[in-house]
Amino acid sequence: MSIRDNILKIKENIDNTCLKTGRKNDVKIVAVTKYVSIDKILESLKYGIDDIGENKVQEFLKKVDHIQPKPNYHFIGHLQTNKVKYIYDKVDLIQSLDRIDLADELEKRANLADIRVNSLIQINISRESTKFGIKENEVFQFIEALQNHKHLYVQGLMTIGSNTEDKAKIRSDFRKMYNLSERIKSKHYDRVSMDILSMGMTDDYMIAIEEGSNMVRIGTGIFGEREKMGG
Template identity: 55%
Template sequence: MDITVKDNLLMIKQNINRALQKSGRTDDDVDIIAVTKTVGIEQINEAINAGLYKIGENRVQELIKKYDIIGEKVEYHMIGHLQTNKVKYIIDKVSLIHSLDRLSLAGELDKRAKKSNLNISTLIQVNVAEEKSKYGLRVNQVIPFIEEISKYENIKVKGLMTIAPFVEDPEEVRWVFRDLRRLSEMIKDRNYENVKMDILSMGMTNDYEVAIEEGSNMIRIGTGLFGKRNY
């Protein structure tokens, strides 16, 4: 018998509950963002029917295509690197941008949001492990960056996002999640305008349990839900 998205989701939820219990966060919720990169509409509908209403896309083009077919019955999250010249295509379609990582992007988001009379919710992407292959600010750049962008009235920073290095044993990247949580707490204490630290988006298929143990309340799951894909 084929394993369905519903089966996978049930297992993920059990793992989430175990990680929450382990960390003493039994009253907390963890949002699951279904990463739908290269996933077809049929499988996305299967995920929706299983109760997943937040989908994450890495590419603007694919997000727009899926938005046109699926419509507004789900929340769209932009989780990949966002080029400044693509902002105009998604500003009115996304609930949350996970990958704010530079001033030029902040300026464009604010400009387009103002023009559309919107507030745009974002997370700041932090490259905690300072991997050359990944986007995001270094930990020591985040507070100066926030001090610059907090003046933008139409950008609402909701928290932080990171992608840990891919390793066989997720214990090896526990420090990444711990450091992001500490940074989040530090920012929270400073009470910046237009800046909240409600969301810690960290953890993917390979490491989400460790991420939750370290404070994550939003995980991005692709392979764990839909199986391995050929990119």
């Protein structure tokens, strides 16, 4: 199937899932463009994609000046503190805030530039050793530590689903994420909203939406299997 057809099919699936669960369709698609050529990214923008997510700083920097009209840029990969200076003022949302030294560096850069940096806290809800993210039981302590970061705004949570074929396990983890988001919301922290719940990828986005996700990150489902780019 073409990129156009893939996008239309995903949008249809999202519409049907929202209808099935009795919720309005407020789901945003972030097209994951790791190892995707600029030409293919531009094609996706023609067919209703407004948000793209990159995993690697170097790859993002190679593309950012060549994609017009400018989409909303999301950084969704693990972000090293020494790479913050290259992207903090170029992306619309950093989805992988997962430790205090990263928050400190973002705050320092944003303060000097007098800008606001928007972020999502990445939660390792599955507690898998191969995944980054804060543990569920540590998130409130982490948010308390962010209260002095006046230029860093938390707009919600992000997670990666469990690496398993067990759909009940995946669903359980996504449900925990929704409940965690609601608990954080009830605390009314400064500069912390829970407007975004970013969970669900190509293989599990419909389950994620059923459990409350309003942002899905889809790469293979849009662009097909990809090979690593050279350079």
